[in-house]
Amino acid sequence: HGRVVQVHSERVINGFPEAFSKQARIDMKYDFDPRIRQSCLGDRMSSVSLKICKMIIIGDVSVGKTSLVNRFCKKAFDKDYKATIGVDFEVERFEILNTPYTLQMWDTAGQERFQCIAAAYYRGAHIVTIVFDVSDINSLASAPKWLEAAQKENKGVEDLLVFLVGTKKDLLTPQAYKEVEQEAIQVANKINAEYWAVSAKTNENVKEFFFRVAGLSFEGTVLRELEKRQFTPVSKIGDGVSIQLKKEKLSSPRRSKSQCCN
Numbered sequence: 001h002g003r004v005v006q007v008h009s010e011r012v013i014n015g016f017p018e019a020f021s022k023q024a025r026i027d028m029k030y031d032f033d034p035r036i037r038q039s040c041l042g043d044r045m046s047s048v049s050l051k052i053c054k055m056i057i058i059g060d061v062s063v064g065k066t067s068l069v070n071r072f073c074k075k076a077f078d079k080d081y082k083a084t085i086g087v088d089f090e091v092e093r094f095e096i097l098n099t100p101y102t103l104q105m106w107d108t109a110g111q112e113r114f115q116c117i118a119a120a121y122y123r124g125a126h127i128v129t130i131v132f133d134v135s136d137i138n139s140l141a142s143a144p145k146w147l148e149a150a151q152k153e154n155k156g157v158e159d160l161l162v163f164l165v166g167t168k169k170d171l172l173t174p175q176a177y178k179e180v181e182q183e184a185i186q187v188a189n190k191i192n193a194e195y196w197a198v199s200a201k202t203n204e205n206v207k208e209f210f211f212r213v214a215g216l217s218f219e220g221t222v223l224r225e226l227e228k229r230q231f232t233p234v235s236k237i238g239d240g241v242s243i244q245l246k247k248e249k250l251s252s253p254r255r256s257k258s259q260c261c262n
């Protein structure tokens with residue numbers, strides 16, 4: 001039996017997803033790395049290892065983290081605020097260049113009193129999405145603090161993908177938005193993040209954002225695997241039976257000794 005992975009046709013990615021802003025993008029490329037296209041479309045990758053990445057979604061209280069995830073994963077928008085208690089979890093399956101890819105999303109609480117619970121889930125993240133509300137400039141100012149908190153739980157990890165996402169774009173006039181954008185791009189550049197602006201209410205840029213996350217993180221994880229394989233004995237490469245779960249990245253969160261919830 002081959003593995004059968006059901007992927008919804010709306011989650012199929014073949015073209016390289018574009019960045020939102022030329023002024024704050026993670027990379028300057030316009031296509032997948034040629035090595036990726038070659039190995040994925042040659043259908044050798046898919047039988048060898050499961051590709052899963054973990055994304056944490058962090059940011060101030062009520063900026064719209066849960067709304068962003070729910071718009072994409074559940075196609076729903078709720079105008080009433082319901083605080084996230086600790087953390088919520090969603091999974092999305094994609095098919096990228098014929099290869100199954102899973103994105104885990106950990107939607108964390110912004111409320112101060114849940115911080116210690118939420119931070120326990122930061123570990124093992126490949127992707128950090130810092131959310132702010134474009135109609136609340138203070139929430140943008142918090143972005144560096146949130147990144148620090150994520151880095152603290154992922155010490156020594158160099159290739160974290162960081163996104164800075166402004167939500168509630170529908171609340172601002174185009175002129176007011178442009179002013180916020182200038183500041184947001186500066187912050188994004190300072191923290192090496194890619195900048196996006198979205199609206200969960202109108203659905204503007206929501207799918208585009210998640211596709212970009214999926215495309216870039218997929219590329220990163222496949223490239224890491226290809227690099228690892230360069231050092232693997234040839235006989236092991238093609239045997240196809242070793243579906244490797246990267247256990248260390250997926251394990252349940254451990255609480256750090258130094259802090260939290262007393």
Ligand SMILES: Nc1nc2c(ncn2[C@@H]2O[C@H](COP(=O)(O)OP(=O)(O)OP(=O)(O)O)[C@@H](O)[C@H]2O)c(=O)[nH]1
Nearest residue numbers: 062063064065066067079081084110168199200201
């Ligand atoms: N107009 C508008 N309102 C939004 C948008 N996104 C979220 N909201 C509203 O903002 C409020 C907070 O949204 P949430 O998604 O719950 O915020 P959160 O960041 O998850 O909050 P915590 O879980 O407490 O950290 C809710 O009333 C949402 O309806 C948006 O794009 N436009």
Ligand SMILES: [Mg+2]
Nearest residue numbers: 065066083084
């Ligand atoms: Mg929430």
